[in-house]
Amino acid sequence: MSVEITSGEDRYDIAVDGKPAGLLETRTRPDAILFLHTEISDDFAGQGLAGKLVKAALDDVRSQGRSVLPYCPYVRSYIAKHREYEDLVPEDKRAEFEL
Template sequence: MSEQTTTAPVVRHVDARHRYEILVDGDRAGLTAYRDRDDRRVFFHTEIDDAHAGRGLAAVLVQQALDDVRASGLRIVPVCPYVAKFLTQHQEFADITDPVTPEVLTWLDARLGR
């Protein structure tokens, strides 16, 4: 029998670590990472731990992260493939989404030390 979650997942913004985390029963189950550039939040990586895969947690995490971006008055740049795919299915964020450009990718690589 598979283990069932007893409480709803919780998403928290961990500003000091430049990410949003999703917690399941108090344990971190995944994250979406970003860096801020002016008024744009550049999302570059999303992951869900294997133990929590297949439960739709990435969608919950990204939805709440993007809701927070909107509430903060920022814009979205979806470098992360998962965030980019999510945005194609959720047009309600189209008005605050900017394209990924070579300049943004160069900036992000420098910022991340790649």
């Protein structure tokens, strides 16, 4: 199984063996990137793809030196479980996202 994650305008996409499998919708603001919605196709559910997609997106944001506002419940949950990404959420916004 080949998994490919790409970024485009206002989204990250994940594909498995060349087939679209899901996306993470974003919006870029001057102060942060808003993570709005994560969705994996039913055909690919239960394979851990959402976690791979969110991890890749968070790593990309970190490499850009940007911050994240995790409005998507899945992304919030991921950050809560993987505290190494908590620093991407501005300190003054963490309480808003229960982090």
